[in-house]
Amino acid sequence: MIIIVMGVTGSGKTTIGKQLAALLNWDFYDADSFHSPANIKKMSQGIPLSDADRIPWLLSMQQAIDSWLQEEKNIVLACSGLKATYRQILWRDSLIVRLVYLKGSFELINQRLSNRENHFMNQELLQSQFDTLEEPTLEESIWVNISQPPAVLAQQIIDKLQISD
Template identity: 55%
Template sequence: MTIVIIMGVSGSGKTTVGKRLAEALNWQFIDADDLHSPENVEKMSRGIPLDESDRLPWLMAMRQQISAWLQQDKNVVLACSALKQSYREILDCPLEPIKLVYLKGSQAVIEERMRSRSEHFMSPDLLNSQFEALEEPTPEEAIHLDVSLPISEIVERIVSLVQGPA
């Protein structure tokens, strides 16, 4: 079993890539945004960044979910911002099969994407706070993929990482 965590700032394509990856692998897809409390969603939709006390219960809920998937031998793709190293440490399961994929892009490219999408609670005004909070994982910790690549190419690269050489 494998858990693939797709991380990056809001607007980097985590959900789009995650859904397509899960479909390509025939795995379950979960968006960590769905695990936020209604209060967190309300805050972000009003352009108010979350603080650590808002995030900790959300991170712990994901950690519990990851543990459950591993116990159930489930293969899952999880889209989760995981912006800080300390957040990733909460989500990490030592000696267990978790692969981290970092969707990396410039603030200008991602801001344009955010302004063009509709029906998402995250305000584009919060993008600055996302980039300020971002602690990029090292290449040893995560595979880095450029968000400007075609979605199909990003998915193909992740599939090859997960499945290994043909």
């Protein structure tokens, strides 16, 4: 099974994804590691990525997901997945690829980003992320409110997905 933990920058995808993977004893991957150096440079400069910038990134993750599924690996993948079309590229059968949406207010996430260090995504891009965000439906995803501590959220996700390790 692949669990895709999605949300805007600063929503806690990596932190919660790592905790979730640790609790389940699964492998964790961050979608940021699939970006090209050119994409990282643009984001570091506060330039939002275009759909054209994102397609190679999404296709690279799509190949990884197909490989993980073929190898029957259980993976937690932290990925923004802001648009429905992006998620469709990564989507497979809902029994083997599950989507978890980390929902939070602009104010809360902006506050978190103001305390963040050493990351190429910056506070300036947060509004563009919210502008781009197409929230998944409750039918296609599990929503969790990020106002809770990460450990609580990771356990909530396991409970909602009904996964036993």
